[in-house]
Amino acid sequence: MKRILLAVLAGLTMTGAVAGAASVLTVDGGVMQSGVDTDLTCDADGVYLSYAPEHTGGITSAKINDIDTACEGKKIVVSFNDAIPLRASGIISSADGAATSAITLGVNNQTVKLSATGSLGITLPAGTQAADLTGFRMLIHSTP
Numbered sequence: 001m002k003r004i005l006l007a008v009l010a011g012l013t014m015t016g017a018v019a020g021a022a023s024v025l026t027v028d029g030g031v032m033q034s035g036v037d038t039d040l041t042c043d044a045d046g047v048y049l050s051y052a053p054e055h056t057g058g059i060t061s062a063k064i065n066d067i068d069t070a071c072e073g074k075k076i077v078v079s080f081n082d083a084i085p086l087r088a089s090g091i092i093s094s095a096d097g098a099a100t101s102a103i104t105l106g107v108n109n110q111t112v113k114l115s116a117t118g119s120l121g122i123t124l125p126a127g128t129q130a131a132d133l134t135g136f137r138m139l140i141h142s143t144p
Contacts, residue, residue, distance in 0.1 A: 041142070042068055042070040042071040042074060042140060043066075043067060043068040043070065043071055043140070044068070045066065045068075046066070047064050047065060047066050047067050047138065048064075048065050048066060049062060049063070049064055049065070049136050049138075050062070050063050050065055051063075051130070051133070053130060057129055057130055057131075058127065058128060058129050058130065059124060059128050059129070059130055059132075059133060061121060061122070061123075061124065062121070062122040062124060062133065063119050063120065063121050063122065064078070064119060064120045064122065064138060065117075065118070065119045066118050066119070067092070067114055067118045067119065067120055067140075068118060069094070069114065069118065071092050071114075071140050072092050072093065072094040072114065073091070073092065073093070073094065074091070074092055074140050074141060074142055075089065075090070075091055075092075075140070075141055075142075076089065076090055076091070076092055076103065076112070076120070076138065076139070076140050077089045077137075077138070077139040077140075077141075078103055078105070078122060078136075078137070078138050079135075079136075079137045079138075080105075080132070080133050080134060080135060080136055080137075081134060081135030081137065086105040086106065086124075086125070086128075086132070086133075087105065087106070087108075088103045088104055088105045088106060088107055088108065088110065088122075089108045089109060089110070090103055090107075090108070090109060090110030090111060090112045091109075091110075091111050091112070092112055092113070092114060092120075092140070093111050093112065093113050094113070100112055100113065101113050101114070101115050101119075101120065101121055102120065102121030102122060102123045103120060103121070103122055103123065104123040105122060105123060105124060105125060106125065
């Protein structure tokens with residue numbers, strides 16, 4: 001009985017030591033936001049996703065709507081969590097030039113520009129079916 005009690009006490013001591021060491025770590029990844037929320041850092045009223053379906057069951061386009069211009073200069077990550085994850089990332093730019101008004105799935109570190117209405121198109125791979133676009137996730141954060 002004494003051995004079991006000693007082993008349990010030693011385990012608890014190690015757990016406490018690990019938790020104590022972790023509590024002094026500094027973690028600062030910047031301000032992050034995700035999803036539809038009423039307390040977003042750069043977009044107070046949130047965003048929404050829309051699709052343009054075609055008669056064959058495919059999707060011709062997708063668009064993230066109502067992104068506030070205060071999000072310009074921040075990094076955006078877009079993904080759909082289907083059987084084959086579709087993901088893209090880029091910087092929302094306010095500058096004209098090479099920036100495009102659509103983010104291309106499968107490509108990272110793009111420079112994208114919001115449309116005049118605050119939307120950002122999503123370029124989908126050819127043949128994308130509606131069933132492939134499940135679990136949409138979008139993250140905008142302050143660290144480019």
